[in-house]
Amino acid sequence: MNFQQLRSVREAARRGYNLTEVANALFTSQPGVSRQIRELEDELGVIIFERNGKRLTGMTEPGKGILRIIERLLVEAENLQQASLEYAGQRSGTLNVAATHTQARYALPRVVQSFRSAYPDVRIGLQQSAPEHIAEWVLSGKTDIGIATEGLSEYPELVSFPCYRWSHLIVVPEGHPLLTRTPIRLEDLADVPLITYDQGFTGRGHIDAAFSQAGLRPDIVLTAMDSDVIKQYVSLGLGVGIVASMAFDHGRDHGLRAVEASHLFATNTTRLAVRRGAYLRCYAYDFIQQFAPGLTRAEIDAALGSAVA
Numbered sequence: 266m267n268f269q270q271l272r273s274v275r276e277a278a279r280r281g282y283n284l285t286e287v288a289n290a291l292f293t294s295q296p297g298v299s300r301q302i303r304e305l306e307d308e309l310g311v312i313i314f315e316r317n318g319k320r321l322t323g324m325t326e327p328g329k330g331i332l333r334i335i336e337r338l339l340v341e342a343e344n345l346q347q348a349s350l351e352y353a354g355q356r357s358g359t360l361n362v363a364a365t366h367t368q369a370r371y372a373l374p375r376v377v378q379s380f381r382s383a384y385p386d387v388r389i390g391l392q393q394s395a396p397e398h399i400a401e402w403v404l405s406g407k408t409d410i411g412i413a414t415e416g417l418s419e420y421p422e423l424v425s426f427p428c429y430r431w432s433h434l435i436v437v438p439e440g441h442p443l444l445t446r447t448p449i450r451l452e453d454l455a456d457v458p459l460i461t462y463d464q465g466f467t468g469r470g471h472i473d474a475a476f477s478q479a480g481l482r483p484d485i486v487l488t489a490m491d492s493d494v495i496k497q498y499v500s501l502g503l504g505v506g507i508v509a510s511m512a513f514d515h516g517r518d519h520g521l522r523a524v525e526a527s528h529l530f531a532t533n534t535t536r537l538a539v540r541r542g543a544y545l546r547c548y549a550y551d552f553i554q555q556f557a558p559g560l561t562r563a564e565i566d567a568a569l570g571s572a573v574a
């Protein structure tokens with residue numbers, strides 16, 4: 266039994282039994298993956314995967330139980346590497362953080378600046394993507410910390426912590442007729458073209474829910490992941506924007522006006538997630554506590570060590 270066999274089984278389960286994708290992820294060949302899986306099955310005396318010919322189609326019941334053990338073994342192997350560096354007293358390394366564009370652009374700069382001052386020898390790898398990709402990267406170990414407003418709490422293998430709450434703003438060009446409406450109603454927004462976030466990004470779910478509950482169908486003419494892109498198209502007169510409150514700067518967003526929309530859309534909570542059972546270096550704890558000052562190390566440890574419900 267070796268770690269490559271265990272990784273082959275784990276990746277096959279994660280990647281829908283597509284051995285080509287597994288081979289690419291593990292930097293090996295498809296026949297090599299098949300051989301690793303078959304050798305482990307032979308050694309254990311258990312069939313882990315269901316097959317149709319040579320193609321994997323699912324997991325057997327014993328295979329599902331074995332997969333849970335494999336996941337724990339691989340997490341602990343990675344934890345052992347991290348622990349050895351920590352106990353050796355190294356304050357250097359790499360902290361990989363994945364976040365949505367809004368978080369990376371508006372919420373993280375202050376934290377990153379402070380963190381770099383405290384840990385000048387730690388490199389930060391900052392990646393931006395959709396919440397579902399962020400969750401996958403944290404689960405796979407590609408990234409240590411994930412930050413997003415939507416999606417992260419839906420994965421039982423992740424521990425997610427609430428960090429801060431925020432609301433949406435309505436953004437219009439100077440002189441727009443909506444500025445004469447006090448307060449702006451959902452019916453007013455349903456009558457104009459709207460520009461906002463893609464599905465699954467930056468509180469979009471609360472926007473859709475508000476219109477649905479009111480029995481209204483908004484005319485969303487353009488969506489984007491990037492708050493700056495939304496504001497740019499609003500400034501061109503293509504529609505009314507709905508953006509995160511932290512994404513608007515009255516001093517920099519010239520020619521645009523922002524109106525509070527907390528009375529229209531539910532408050533959002535940005536969350537930070539790590540893999541359940543992961544071993545965190547001391548600087549990872551500090552990063553988390555800088556982003557979510559209300560968290561204590563004891564609370565983080567308790568959550569990391571809790572079992573999956």
